[in-house]
Amino acid sequence: MKPNYELCTVRELEDICEHIDKDKYPERYQDVLKALSARREKEAIWYADNHPDDETFLFPRxxxxxxxxxxxxxxxxxxxxxxxxxxxxxxxxxxxxxxxxxxxxxxxxxxxxxxxxxxxxxxxxxxxxxxx
Structure with missing residues (x-):
């Protein structure tokens, strides 16, 4: 049974990447890397959509x-x-x-x-x- 990495947060996926045995589970490691990349991309798109002007978000006028x-x-x-x-x-x-x-x-x-x-x-x- 394959784990569902779609439900994991970025932190959890980073933790899995650090602790997974890459030699024993190379396919799972690649799946985790793909899921981590996809999750980071989703978060970047969400952030860009919700904070179009980063300066205004950090330092509200x-x-x-x-x-x-x-x-x-x-x-x-x-x-x-x-x-x-x-x-x-x-x-x-x-x-x-x-x-x-x-x-x-x-x-x-x-x-x-x-x-x-x-x-x-x-x-x-x-x-x-x-x-x-």
Whole structure:
């Protein structure tokens, strides 16, 4: 009785390829290779059909509203940290201040500002209707 490799996943077929005795079962080994190739091709076609723009799938486009919603709290938090001169840190007992760790303090402030301003700079203006 021959095993039905059509029901196996890619991982299972790869596992079978690694552990099958190629000398004892050369026909089965070839069947597994054919099934693995067919399964990978099916998955590639499915992926291409369902994800036509790979970049959009990996990095979904965010709306201007979402960019504003995420950047404003970050910029407010940064302003509060600058005003009080301290950044709360979860894994430290003391606050990060410009007195006790100035390099880390200003590095984090610049990082927060860059992230918030970077979000705002990527906002695209709405297209104006063409006048005829």
């Amino acid at each position: 965010r709306s201007n509203k979402m960019k504003i919603i995420t950047s404003i709290p970050l910029l407010i938090f940064t302003a509060v940290c600058i005003y009080f001169g301290a950044i709360p840190w979860r894994y430290r007992e003391e606050l990060i201040t410009s007195e006790n760790d100035p390099i880390l303090f200003w590095f984090l402030i610049i990082l927060f500002l860059a992230a918030g301003i970077g979000q705002i700079l990527t906002i695209k203006p709405k297209n104006e209707k063409s006048k005829t």
